[in-house]
Amino acid sequence: MLSENKLWYQNSRMEETKALLLQARQEGFRSIRLNLFPAAVAEGGVDAIDAWYQSLRVLVTYGNSVGLHMIIDLHESNRCGVDASECRRLTTDFWSRTAGMFSDTRFDVSYELLNEPKGEMVSQWGALYPQLIKLVRSKDRHHSIIVGGKGYSTIWDLPPADPDQERIIYTFHYYxxxxxxxxxxxxxxAHPSLAERRNIGWGSYADRTRLAIDFRSVDGWRSRNDAPLFLGEFGVFKRAPAEDRVVWLSSVARMSEERGITWCLFDYEGGFGVEGLLPAIQKGARRQP
Incomplete structure (x- = not known):
């Protein structure tokens, strides 16, 4: 996952962002989830948002050219959580324009409708996301749409799959x-006590048992729904013990891979960054008992 630097749409930062994409691909990553925040850019007027969309197209095109599948993720969960009516306008405007821009099959993309619909959207997401699916499909019938559950999109928030919809992928987050x-x-x-915690390890028998129990909820969802799943976020903040970070990441990756679930780490170069760690994570996942 690559978090949007608010300056990447400016030419002075585009090359830096391209370099990160190339680096991620050379390390072995096959897809990048772009966290996008267009609302603040739109406040700069028509010219600013037009430039932003033009640069998004350049970025996606470049990512595809180096072999990356690009997940276009509308990450405006905070704004959407405050004002549901504004969220409907924001999501409608974004997907109307974005799905139209990338509808050509030469683009290797998928669309994540909204990251973690929190706040006011908790009660309204179940009604909104089918409307957004319909909107995207009116513009683009080729690319996959990714739908998460309300709130923090945990395993336990997954919505039921719609058997009448094609190319819908359901996503959950795990932390x-x-x-x-x-x-x-x-x-x-919201959790001030976490700031003070240090040197907490992970990897005991009890830790692994808890992880296995959590993923039984994934098994339960799959037994009720015939649809693909995507672990769209999982990660460990860099202040955790380094070796235990890799053990946890490897264990979660293994749990997903055993179930045929694709996964995406949060994030690549930020506070949860995994630059250079992919080989160790993959090796650890294969070694798990």
Whole structure:
């Protein structure tokens, strides 16, 4: 996953972003999930948002050229959580324009409708996302659409699959236990105690048992739904013990791969960054008992 630098749409930063994409591909990554925040750019007026969309097209085209599948992720969960009516306008405007721009089959993309629909959207997401699917399909009938559950899109939030829809992928996020994955996360105002936590390890028999129990919920969903699943986010903040980070990431990757579930790490070069770690994660996943 590559978080949007608010300056990447400016020419002075585009080459830097391209270099990150190429580096990720050379390390072995096959897809990149782009976290996008167009609302703030749109406040700069028509010229600013037009330039942003033009640069998004350049970025996706470049990612495809180096062999990356590009997941276009509308990451405006905070804005959407505050004002549901504004969220409907924002998501409708974004997907109307984006799906039309990438509808050509030469683009290797998929569309993630909205990251973690929180706040006001918790009660309204179930009604909104089918409308967004219909909107995207009116523009693009070829590329896959990714749908997460309400709230934090956990395993337990997955919506039921719609058997009448084609090329819909359902996504969930996994960060358990938060005391390990988010230790030292001083930016989490809702959980201030996590900022003070340090040197919490992971990998005991009890830890692995808890992980296996959690993924039984995935098995339960799949037994009720015939649809593809995608682990769209999992990661560990860099302040956790380095070796245990790799053990946890490898264990979660293995749990997914055993079920034929594709996965995406959060994130590549940020606070949860995994630059250079993919070989160790993959090797550890293969070694798990």
């Amino acid at each position: 358990n236990p938060m005391s390990f994955t988010h230790q030292g996360a001083d930016w989490l105002k």
